Amino acid sequence: MSNLQNHVLIVDDEYLIAEGLRAQVEELGMVVCGTAATADRAVALAQQFRPIIVLMDMRLQGDKDGVDAALAIHETVGSKLIFITGSREPATMARIQLDHPSAVLFKPISDTQLSTAINVALGL
Amino acid sequence: MDERKGGGPRDDDMDRVSNRKALPRSAALVLIAIGLASFALLTVGHGDYPDLHTILDTGLALQLIVLTPLLWDMGEHGRSSFPKWLAITFAATSVLAIVHVLVTVEWSGPLAIVARLRDVLRPSTWPPATHLLPIGVGWALWRMHRKVTGGFLQYGLAIVFLGTALFAAFQRLPTYLPPGPLGITRPFLILSPLLWLGVGAAAWRLRSMDRLAQPLVWMAGTLFLANTVMLYSRAPADAPAMVAHLGRMGGYLVLLLSAMQMASSDLVERTRAEAALARLNEDLDRQVSEQTAQLREAAAQLSEALAQRTSALQELAKSEEQFRASFEAAGVGKALVEPGSARILRVNPAFAHMIGYEPDELKGRSAWEFTWAEDRPGDQAEYARFLAGEVAAYVREKRYLRRDGEAVWGRISGTLARSPELGEPGLMIAVIENVDERHKAEMALLETKKDLEIVVEERTAALQQRDILLREVYHRVKNNLQVIDSLLMMQAKKLTDPDAKVALQSLRKRVYALGLVHHQLMGSANLKSFDVAPFLKELTENIVEGGAERGINLSVDAIPLDVGLDFAVPMGLLVTELVTNALKHAFPDRTGNVSVTLQREDDGKITLVVADDGQGQAESETATGQFRPGLGAGIIAGLVAQLGGTMTIHSNNGTRTEIRVKEPKLS
Structure with missing residues (x-):
């Protein structure tokens, strides 16, 4: 954990949502190290910046989804994962639980919900 | 009796002979008396006893006359030839003895000639007789020994011939001679005691073959002694001659008394046998009457049983009639089937018509012929289980093959009637219900149900499709609301006017409310x-x-x-x-x-x-x-x-x- 940076990686295939999340994170006083629209890009950025927190959308561009990316990041980097999803489908929820996420948030996400989830993930 | 005839010693004869080995007591007494008398006569001296001579000759003749028919009768009753041969010999001897006596009578008139022949006939009739008797008896013993039977005529002729020859021979031989060797005065009679010695020995050896042989031994012994004494006679009526006469009398008496005792014991035995026979007859009568009674009772029972059987048969006929009526007239199909072969014995019109036949056409055919081919293996397997006793009744809903080749549904319910004697299943009684209509209705219902299930499935699939679409829509709405929220936030960051910032925050809260509504909808069961x-x-x-x-x-x-x-x-x-x-x-x-x-x-x-x-x-x-x-x-x-x-x-x-x-x- 010591070698993780106090950064946040945002993974969402929709630009505006990613930017909204960046604004929300920056409001909380944290640095966003990047945004990714695909699982591969997310993994690459995570390995490059080693963020302490990754905000992960379930639906991503390409074949792989957020759980694939989360598993790879968790394995290689060890970042805390906060899932952000629009779905409440049981199948999706079961897949998310594979990665022992720190939190699962449902869109739309209020500032309060996001800050609470990040504080829990950081152990504050 | 017949097979024993002449077949050697008989068992019962042997018993009798062994039982009466002893001389009859009367005969023993006679012999003792004669012995004493002879002893007395011989001690007195030669003397002359012409009257005693005549008495003894007469007695001897009478004895021979009595013995002849007695022996013949014994042969007749005993179905034996031996006594008869003896009788013939005795007859011939008795003729000589009678002549010997008759010549002593003082004949007159035309018979005076007999009296004149007295001197010739009297001395010449003793010696032939004394030889003829032992020879005849010995010959009879020999014949018995050789197991010869019958031949009475030739035997008789031979005896007569021998007697005549002896008579002729002794006419020429001298009677009395001066004493010769051993003091014998009548040497020409020497053969007689020797003959009797031989006869006695033969009779002793053959004593088991005839019951007369035993007394013959005694008789031969006595006559041997008598004829030996005779050798010393010097005159017709001297003491030795009288002793010889007495001895002959004793010998004949032994035979006579023995024969009489035999006759009397035969009589006793016959009486006993008759009594036993009478008892046997009584027993037989009683048994016959008992068996007759039993037979009568049996006959009574039989007729009773026959009556019961007749009434049972009538009952049976009645119940048979009732069974036939219920069988034939039943609205439901009925069949009688031979269990093992599944051969149809009888069906009623209801069943026959159900599959398009008349009852007689089905008789004798296999029930499986009328089973729908596809149902046959399953039906037969179940039927086998039924026959094995694994299931109590054969109950199947199955298809029958109708005459026109169509299938008709029936529900068969079969049970076995076991015959009481064997316990073997003798008959299967089946009731077949026509369930074709019901079955077709059920089939139709089943088809409808299947169609419905397909529709339901399609509907369900459509609904699932709708649910997926709705979730997708809700998802996209939420996503869009998130986009709007992001835009509002980004805009708020750019603004400096606090009122404007507050207004945008208010908008974000309203957007959040809308998003939350859709989030709830997504999580609900019916969307x-x-x-x-x-x-x-x-x-x-x-x-x-x-x-x-x-x-x-x-x-x-x-x-x-x-x-x-x-x-x-x-x-x-x-x-x-x-x-x-x-x-x-x-x-x-x-x-x-x-x-x-x-x-x-x-x-x-x-x-x-x-x-x-x-x-x-x-x-x-x-x-x-x-x-x-x-x-x-x-x-x-x-x-x-x-x-x-x-x-x-x-x-x-x-x-x-x-x-x-x-x-x-x-x-």
């Missing part, structure tokens, strides 16, 4: 409605916490109420506006209580109350019943109207807003 209570709680908590006022105490109390999109969206927005207003205006010192309640009134209407214990609104606003003019107030009024409700606001130690609306109707 159309959800419980409003947890929705209100989450919504208001988010507003209060978003205000970052830590001193505000929120309480939410809502009844469970199923609501749809049409109700939930305005309700959510109303609560958002009212709670936001309360937070914004009621608590300058940032502490206080806010409560949100949702209740059902007695008249069925739903009442939403949002209350605070803050400063309340400006007097002027409450007086008019209006909120401060602004976007929020307009929205509240519009949404209340949209829900068809009424609103009242009370300001007394805080503000209490009551909104009454009709109960939401789910489409």
